[in-house]
Amino acid sequence: MxxxxxxxxxxxxxxxxxxxxxxxxxxxxxxxxxxxxxxxxxxxxxxxxxxxxxxxxxxxxxxxxxxxxxxxxxxxxxxxxxxxxxxxQSDTSYQPVIAIFAIAALLAMAVGWYHFHELLNVRIFQWFIAFAMCLLAVQKLQDLESFSTMFLNYDLLAQRWVRYGKIYPFAEALAGILMVAGAMLWLAAPVAIAIGAIGSASVIKAVYIDKRELKCACVGGNSDVPLGFISLTENLMMLIMGMWML
CATH class of the missing domain: 3.40.30.10 (Glutaredoxin)
Structure with missing residues (x-):
């Protein structure tokens, strides 16, 4: 040997x-x-x-x-x-949110290539945001109770109306699905604007004003993703896309 x-x-x-x-x-x-x-x-x-x-x-x-x-x-x-x-080992990880945004981008480009033989245009960018919203909603809906509990740590509306924590993932999924279909934008746009604006304000207050170190519920209630820039980006994308659709 x-x-x-x-x-x-x-x-x-x-x-x-x-x-x-x-x-x-x-x-x-x-x-x-x-x-x-x-x-x-x-x-x-x-x-x-x-x-x-x-x-x-x-x-x-x-x-x-x-x-x-x-x-x-x-x-x-x-x-x-x-x-x-x-x-x-770090107790935080961006891996889940990176995976979701990467898959959303690839899905959008795949659909764009099928329809337009292009990998980047305005419609493909819309699909990217819509797919990301749907995938993020799925993460939240896997354990709605855990998500809504973590969400209460920082969301301004949920802290005043607790049931909003359980409504949010359904609203996010609805807006995303309608955006993919390009249908009922009169409903999808206001929903995206509302949840995006509330989410952006909540993250700004919790992270940049109150200087709190929290975990983000954006990828579910058992997330190790820190609340901060990624969470703010997600909410701003929904807000801007909703305004653009109007």
């Missing part, structure tokens, strides 16, 4: 009705980093409990490299440089 061969021993749950996803991720991670994996399956609850008791661990999978226990998937990912240590 080559002296440069890297070997790892992996213990993971592979049962008839359950295959541990983190065990699969650990095996894949090791193989991508050039390790030959000695893959041990824990095929029953009793076998798993016995393994955990023997090695004094509470979870599986567990990876061993050169006889040393590395730990679960998170510890392995840190060791192999795929993930930062927990102490260095």
């Amino acid at each position: 080559s002296s440069h061969t890297k070997n790892a021993v992996l213990y993971r749950m592979v049962m008839e009705k359950h295959i541990c996803p983190f065990g699969l991720k650990s095996k894949d991670l090791l193989e991508r980093h050039g390790y030959q994996v000695e893959d041990h399956w824990l095929t029953s609850r009793e076998q798993t409990d016995a393994f955990q008791a023997e090695h004094q661990v509470e979870t599986t999978p567990q990876t061993f490299i050169e006889g040393e226990r590395i730990g679960g998937f998170d510890e392995l990912a840190v060791l192999l440089g795929e993930k930062k240590p927990e102490a260095e």
Whole structure:
């Protein structure tokens, strides 16, 4: 065997009705980093409990490299440089909102290419905003209760009329769908203007006047996106588009 061969021993749950996803991720991670994996399956609850008791661990999978226990998937990912240590990880992320705006832009360009054989014109920009509104509304509607609770932290109208927090995602979706269709703009435009203006004022007051550090509910109630420039941009786009449509 080559002296440069890297070997790892992996213990993971592979049962008839359950295959541990983190065990699969650990095996894949090791193989991508050039390790030959000695893959041990824990095929029953009793076998798993016995393994955990023997090695004094509470979870599986567990990876061993050169006889040393590395730990679960998170510890392995840190060791192999795929993930930062927990102490260095940020509690905020722009990834969800970047993904939504990127997909909205690609959808708008795809529809624009189908209709006009162009990738950029005024109508395509309208579709971009409309698709983004619809995708953001879907995020909020996945857990309406969590969204409305987070929304109450900063939205000026919701703080005065609590039910607005549960109406907002439906209004955003309605305006976005009508904008995509180019129909009933007499309704879509005022709705976009209203929610965009209230949202912009709320973000400006909370972030730039009161200097509060909050999470934005724009991508749902479990969001790690910080309230600030991105949230203000979303609301200003709706406001400007609504005014333009009028």
